Amino acid sequence: MKNLLIFAFFIFCLVAAQVSFAQTTDEVVDKYVTALGGKEKMLALKTVKMTGAMNVQGADVAIVATRKHMVGAKMDFSVMGTENYQLTTPEKSWSFMPIQQQTAPEEASEEQHKSNVGQLDIHGSLINYKEKGHTVEYKGKEVVDGTECYKLNVVAKSGKTSIYFIETKTDRILKITSKSLRNGEEIESTTTFSDYKQNKDGYWFAYGMTTSQGEISYSEIETNVAVDDAFFKVN
DSSP, X not given: XXXXXXXXXXXXXXXXXXXXXXXXXXXXHHHHHHHHTOHHHHHTOOEEEEEEEEEETTEEEEEEEEEEXXXXXXXXXXXXXXXXXXXXXXXXEEEEOGXXXXXXXXXXXXXXXXXXXXXXXXXXXXXXXXXHTOEEEEEEEEEETTEEEEEEEEEOTTSOEEEEEEETTTOOEEEEEEEEEETTEEEEEEEEEEXXXXXXXXXXXXXXXXXXXXXXXXXXXXXXXXXXGGGGSOO
């Protein structure tokens, strides 16, 4: 009888811990969404146009990133007198890189497209993550570059896995590490975010980003501007 009571107590504690864990996950996500301005405001976001420059090996590259929610994502960049772009739609991804001697747009592999397609969700993976088919799990706190962060393990519906580090003081994303397949090989990428500001429409964005390709600084971020679907056609 004593052993049975101990076992029952163990099961009760295990279930209670799982419930608490789920609540903590949603609490962290809710605080993050609130810091962005709230779910209602974020769901009203239809398009984003980001203008800035990327520093690649000491050279500045002018970039314009345009996204329309679940329609298309395109990054145009000018370098050394050439006009280049990377493009993703729900069906396929392409790149056109004259700087790399491409003479026509090239379709990305299915693996690469699967990794890119998350860009189409301009609301972000954490907003309504359950409805989107993503899995989010709170993994406790971790200090990142001297800053205490909440750590969330995010598995997208596509299968792509990411770790989100969200600052405990500001509830804003500091860093995202992701793993995806490319040419059959698992590739890990890291993006750090900085210089959060509100644009004229009251949306919060990181105006500074650092990736393995270089540092990006945005001078202007416009929201809910008119973007025709035809903008995301291969040309």
